[in-house]
Amino acid sequence: MSSLLDRKFCVAPMMQYTDMHDRYLLRLISKKIFLYTEMISTGSLIYGKCYDQLEFNNEEHPVGVQLGGSDINDLIECSKKCEQYGYDEINLNVGCPSDRVQKGKFGACLMLEPHLVSECLSNMQNAVKIPVSIKCRLGIDNHESYEFLHNFISIVKNSGTNIFIIHARNGILNGLSPRQNRNIPPLKYEYVYKLKKDFPELEIIINGGIKNLDDSKNHLDKVDGVMIGRAAYDNPFMLKDIEPMFYDIKSQTNSKKEILNLYLEYVEEKIDQGHNLSRMMKHLFGLSRGDKYAKSFRIKILEIIKNNSIKEHKKELEELLVY
Ligand SMILES: Cc1cc2nc3c(=O)[nH]c(=O)nc-3n(C[C@H](O)[C@H](O)[C@H](O)COP(=O)(O)O)c2cc1C
Structure with a gap:
């Protein structure tokens, strides 16, 4: 077909x-x-x-x-x-x-x-x-x-x-x-x-x-x-x-920080629907690939999973991305 x-x-x-x-x-x-x-x-x-x-x-x-x-x-x-x-x-x-x-x-x-x-x-x-x-x-x-x-x-x-x-x-x-x-x-x-x-x-x-x-x-x-x-x-x-x-289309994706924030909004919505935080957050590991603070970014994600603390640590996570 x-x-x-x-x-x-x-x-x-x-x-x-x-x-x-x-x-x-x-x-x-x-x-x-x-x-x-x-x-x-x-x-x-x-x-x-x-x-x-x-x-x-x-x-x-x-x-x-x-x-x-x-x-x-x-x-x-x-x-x-x-x-x-x-x-x-x-x-x-x-x-x-x-x-x-x-x-x-x-x-x-x-x-x-x-x-x-x-x-x-x-x-x-x-x-x-x-x-x-x-x-x-x-x-x-x-x-x-x-x-x-x-x-x-x-x-x-x-x-x-x-x-x-x-x-x-x-x-x-x-x-x-x-x-x-x-x-x-x-x-x-x-x-x-x-x-x-x-x-x-x-x-x-x-x-x-x-x-x-x-x-x-x-x-x-x-x-x-x-x-x-x-x-x-x-x-x-x-x-x-x-x-x-x-x-030949301009990318609509401006920055990693923007992607991170949009994805975290999604995660917060999905948690309320009963989805698993760890499963959702681990997909973010690769977003910091090649960045100066990639390792700290990944550690922060693990911390967020452990403490179920997106709201509290959102800003810190964002700051670990370079752009
Ligand atoms: C963790 C993992 C799980 C995979 N699961 C599937 C799968 O469910 N179905 C499938 O057709 N291939 C699966 N693959 C194979 C990939 O679709 C792909 O054919 C393979 O990784 C080679 O492509 P890559 O070198 O770009 O990774 C999997 C690969 C990985 C790494």
Whole structure:
């Protein structure tokens, strides 16, 4: 399904990181980025009745939800639910290498089952009007050739899905932890560039190891979009340059202090609704990245969490940011 949404810059789905609060913070910094939820398994939605995992803020749009699963009926049910909640896109996770996920027969192990992935995606797409996308790896274990990836995409694209987010590394299912799987298998960006050449009709978004907007610029000469994960979390303020650098729009984000104050207003509101202070505040750690008082800023945040004292320490926290 073709889509008018702009995915030139995406922030990667990251469990325990890109929750609704982090996404709210990121949206304060850039209006243009495309956001994704953490992976939500169909099992926890349907059988755990954890539909509150789907909660998000209106300000987050455009935002996609990432599902993990491989049971077609469950994926259909969850896709419908996600559309009702108001998400802009549904993404299927075919990249997570964790043991738990493998046992559930979803995530990266599905790279070996392109026909099943294709069936899942076409059923999901038939169930909803919003676009359905996939996030996958280059291959898994010793399936390392470009031909393997080419074959996977050739089959999966028959589902009608044309948005492919590719983490440019193999997944290693036995022997490496999820964390190691994000660092040890070598990045092969050239495979992703070649995919775009071989399938120009597909929207190809490259992911893995992208550190900053200058690197992004180089990738964008060859593919349709970039997805940044850890670098965006560790230093969210770098996203403020997306508008001026890539859209010729003056950034609306003036200073870190302004972002901090807007976010703290949000946190105070959410505390009243029963959200967890620590979960919300930890997303601020990266805001002081590179600043003179970065360490003191982080210590002050911990103090605020411990004493539940935003009001009392707001000003001090602001003063620890350089601008
Ligand atoms: C803490 C953490 C949690 C992650 N959780 C998910 C997830 O839920 N779904 C997913 O597709 N990828 C997940 N990833 C992988 C990222 O989306 C991304 O593919 C990977 O970090 C490589 O991009 P980067 O080098 O820009 O961080 C996670 C990564 C991290 C660091």
